[in-house]
Amino acid sequence: MKKYIAECIGTCVLVVLGCGTAMLVGCDAANGSGYLLTALAFGLTIVGMAYCVGNISGCHINPAVSLGVLMRGGIEISDFIGYVVSQCIGALIGSGILALIFGTGGVTDQTGGFGSNGLAGVGGSVIAGLIVEIVLTFVFVLTILGVTSEKADHGSFGGLIIGFTLTLVHILGIGLTGTSVNPARSFGPAVIAAITGNTAPIASLWVFIVGPLVGAALAAIVYNYLED
Numbered sequence: 730m731k732k733y734i735a736e737c738i739g740t741c742v743l744v745v746l747g748c749g750t751a752m753l754v755g756c757d758a759a760n761g762s763g764y765l766l767t768a769l770a771f772g773l774t775i776v777g778m779a780y781c782v783g784n785i786s787g788c789h790i791n792p793a794v795s796l797g798v799l800m801r802g803g804i805e806i807s808d809f810i811g812y813v814v815s816q817c818i819g820a821l822i823g824s825g826i827l828a829l830i831f832g833t834g835g836v837t838d839q840t841g842g843f844g845s846n847g848l849a850g851v852g853g854s855v856i857a858g859l860i861v862e863i864v865l866t867f868v869f870v871l872t873i874l875g876v877t878s879e880k881a882d883h884g885s886f887g888g889l890i891i892g893f894t895l896t897l898v899h900i901l902g903i904g905l906t907g908t909s910v911n912p913a914r915s916f917g918p919a920v921i922a923a924i925t926g927n928t929a930p931i932a933s934l935w936v937f938i939v940g941p942l943v944g945a946a947l948a949a950i951v952y953n954y955l956e957d
Contacts, residue, residue, distance in 0.1 A: 732786035733811045737819035739778040739790035740913050744823030747771040748844025748918055752831060755839035756903045763839070764903055771908075772896025779888030787877075788888075791911040792816055793945035797870040800949035803877075813913070820917025828921050843918035845930035846907040846937045855936060858906050862940025863947070865898040866910040870948035878956060909937035910944070 750770035754763035779788045787803075789795045795812040798804050804812070824843050831838050851857035872894040876887045895910070902908030909915040915937035919930035 732808075733815040735782035735786040735788075736790055736812050736815040737822070739782050739786070739788055740816040740819030740917075741823040741826070742778060743771065743774050743790055743911075744820050744844075744914060744917050745826050746774045747914070748824070748840075749827050749830070751840050751844040751907075752827060752838045753836065756907065765900070767903060768896045768899035768908075771899050772892045772894075774892075775895050776888050776892030779891060783888060786812070790816060790819070790913075791941075792913055793866050793911060793941040794870060794873055796942055797874055797945040797949045797952075798877075800946060801874060801953065816913035817916050820913040821920060822917075824917035824921035827918075828925060832925070840907075842922040842927050842930045844907070845918035845922050846909045846915045846933070847930060848906065848933050848936065850903075850905040850907070855933070858933070858936045859940045859943075861902055861905045862909055862937060863944040865902050865908065866941040866944025867948045867951075869894055869898050869910050870945040871952055874948060874952040878952075880956065906937070910941050912938040912941050 747767070747770050751763075751767040754766050756764050756767040775788075775790075778790060782788050787798070789798065789812055792813045795804065795809050795816070799806065799809045827843055830836065831843075848854060848858045851861065873891055875881060876890050881887075898910060899908045902910070915934060919934045922928075923931040
């Protein structure tokens with residue numbers, strides 16, 4: 730149970746700090762500072778959580794990562810289900826916290842949807858959105874599998890490598906889909922946005938569930954082939 734609580738807390742923190750930063754500073758590609766701050770917020774949160782709850786749960790805080798680890802034989806199916814449920818609950822709690830902060834504090838949400846993902850940057854194209862999320866998640870999860878492999882020897886730098894990689898994929902993806910690579914991170918904001926009257930994010934939510942899961946599965950297949 731403690732590892733599920735750790736996953737819930739980690740995902741909650743990711744949503745509050747990552748999506749919260751996007752809501753506060755905006756993530757328009759034309760506004761370089763907000764764009765980079767948002768990318769760094771997600772990446773640095775992963776670094777912090779990796780060294781905080783990594784020794785408890787592995788710090789997946791992402792269903793796509795949990796799927797990749799499952800396919801590598803790192804966790805059992807029962808743990809996978811527990812992780813995903815915990816991550817989604819954490820994302821909902823985090824989005825709820827943001828709703829309280831921005832809803833009662835008079836702070837403007839620069840994203841218009843609690844930092845939720847969308848297809849505006851790819852012209853509304855579902856295919857383009859799926860490709861972006863599959864490719865970015867593939868890169869992210871492949872990195873995680875490599876860093877956490879028993880054959881790897883990165884010392885205590887694994888969390889930094891993973892955090893910097895998440896920052897990197899955000900730098901490309903923010904202007905395209907807002908960068909999900911994490912179904913739970915997309916689920917929480919989209920649901921809270923819908924509850925508060927903005928149903929647009931929920932309509933394309935499936936893209937940010939399917940895309941990352943496919944990308945993670947491909948990463949696990951490729952890494953299994955390369956390492957074994």
